[in-house]
Amino acid sequence: MLEFVELPDCFYPRDAITIITPCAPTPKHSLYLSNLDDQKFLRFSIKYLYLFKKSVSIEALKCSLSRVLVDYYPLAGRLRKNNNNDDDDHKLEVDCNGEGAVLAEAFMDSTIEDLIEASKVPNKSWRKLMYKVEAQSFLDIPPLVLQVTNLRCGGMILCTAINHCLCDGIGTSQFLHAWAQLTKNPNTKLTIIPFHGRHVLKSRDPPQVRFPLPGYTKTKPTQQVELLKLMQSQPLVATSFTFGSHQVLQLKKQCIPSLKCTTFEVMAAHTWRSWIGSLNLNSDLTVKLLFSINIRKSMNLPQGYYGNGFVLGCAQSKVKDLVCNNNNNNNNNNHLHHGVKLVQQAKATTWDNNGEYIRSMIDFLEDKNVRTDLSASMVISQWSKLGLEDLDFGEGKPLHMGPLTSDVYCLFLPVVGDADAVRVLVSVPESMVESFRHHMMVKESWESHREKNNEDVNTNGYHVEEKLFV
Structure with missing residues (x-):
């Protein structure tokens, strides 16, 4: 503890x-x-x-x-x-x-x-x-x-x-x-x-928006306002979960053989559905996952470009299609499979179309009434593949690297000394901490794996840090 x-x-x-x-x-x-x-x-x-x-x-x-x-x-x-x-x-x-x-x-x-x-x-x-x-x-x-x-x-x-x-x-x-x-x-x-x-990412004149952009809105939230009220009505509690490479692999195995996925894709889907599952939302509510997608290669940005060279990918789903409401393991796996597929589709939409989707997004943002749609969304920022943990001023690499403070965004952080591990840090309302922890620990999957391999999960790369108020 x-x-x-x-x-x-x-x-x-x-x-x-x-x-x-x-x-x-x-x-x-x-x-x-x-x-x-x-x-x-x-x-x-x-x-x-x-x-x-x-x-x-x-x-x-x-x-x-x-x-x-x-x-x-x-x-x-x-x-x-x-x-x-x-x-x-x-x-x-x-x-x-x-x-x-x-x-x-x-x-x-x-x-x-x-x-x-x-x-x-x-x-x-x-x-x-x-x-x-x-x-x-x-x-x-x-x-x-x-x-x-x-x-x-x-x-x-x-x-x-x-x-x-x-x-x-x-x-x-x-x-x-x-x-x-x-x-x-x-x-x-x-x-x-x-x-x-x-200027390499300057909007066109006139703007040409040729794709729907679900991560953004020009209207005020309606049915999702209750979720916003929940997030703002209670103290936020920072929760942290470290997934070792073995636990990431177990999540991936729930999606194969029909679907292969990256570490980010499976961790994003798992964190998203755990967050939604903790909120006790209406099953017909549409929820979203917003996550950063690097566009440096797809837009041929010059080497050394240090400005904001990313856009927000957006996966969206009905709550009932994303969250498992019973203890059936097969059903649970299907929901993870669904979430991973949505993340992959959001990435593919962004990268396809010869940059036109990205150009449409840049043009859409020319309208200053446009806002990022945070009304019923989880936002994930990936810090774990940026080399931040390798910083060395001459006296060795850091023993720890992370954010100074915790906020409502979810961070995927590097684990010093383990390039294949991912630390998930996200702040949630006080009332949903225990439920969120339960969903993130995917107890059934770890217990099943431990029985087969006679391993102790708590010493095999999966760790849950106790909650601290922020």
Whole structure:
């Protein structure tokens, strides 16, 4: 059982907050953001948490950050509206002015051993590991904010907040690895040169929307509003489940021989149906699964493109077709098969049609009344195949990598030391925690497998971290 760990306060020495500017002159201009960058549901910072066994010289980190910001100069700029319109539908752009990133230095009276296990499920006190920039609005926060916290054991915590309007997960990983590369080898040239232009994903004039796009809506939710009320009426509880490669294989076996699938496809379907099964919804309600799909290859984006190069795939189903309401194992398998097939169809729809589906989505987002349909949807973001856990500033790879905080989105996280494992982190309303845990553990499948192989599931890669309030 994981215990709630209230972190001690961070101590900030004098002059702990530094503005790091590029060490050489950088272009001064406005950077256009594509409609994929400028979506309202991306107007937040991606916050990563890293735990390292050994700290890195703060001066080396500052020097390399100043150097890498020459190449990634938009991250040293500031977001702004591209017109004087004060409504909520303004288009954003980046003022590439070289003002710099924020780097905070701190000390915490704790050890890496104290933090490593409890970090698997975030809680509110962990937010103190990221320096809070006092700002009146989202636009006033610098695109890049960092905090380096040294521990009494010689370990180091690195927290990064990178504006999602400028970078997606692949882009943030690319930037962090570039920073690490220059920290280890200050005189080297970057392995990947960043590509800044976003016009390659500019909408057409006039827009041409030729496909239905179920992940988006221009209307307010109707029948789904009760689900929204449920999600907002209770404290959210972070739940975390680690699936080893053996357990992923057992899920896949439930879909063969008629259907072969990837780890993401089966884990997405299993998590989706577990979430829906925990909500006790009307069986005729249509529910959706939204998940990120990388479009760099399908759209021939230039190497080094670090902007938002993904779109949302959308699988949708009636509750009764997705959720098993009895203990019949065969019926349970059929529902998993159905969910996997829907995920595969959503991916195929996005990638087919010579990019026309993606172009239609970009054009559709030109209408600022369009919103991501979150009314009856689970959103999954894949962090487990981005190389984030391989970050090395010269003193070794992290002992832990994950989000700083937990929110309503579901994250598929890497498991340090096991490339084939997946950690699922999602926050759910307090009343559905136990039901969600029951569905995620797929008890019948594990028990059947254990009886055949005389194995103890709890020691074979499947682990459920206890709930902690966030």
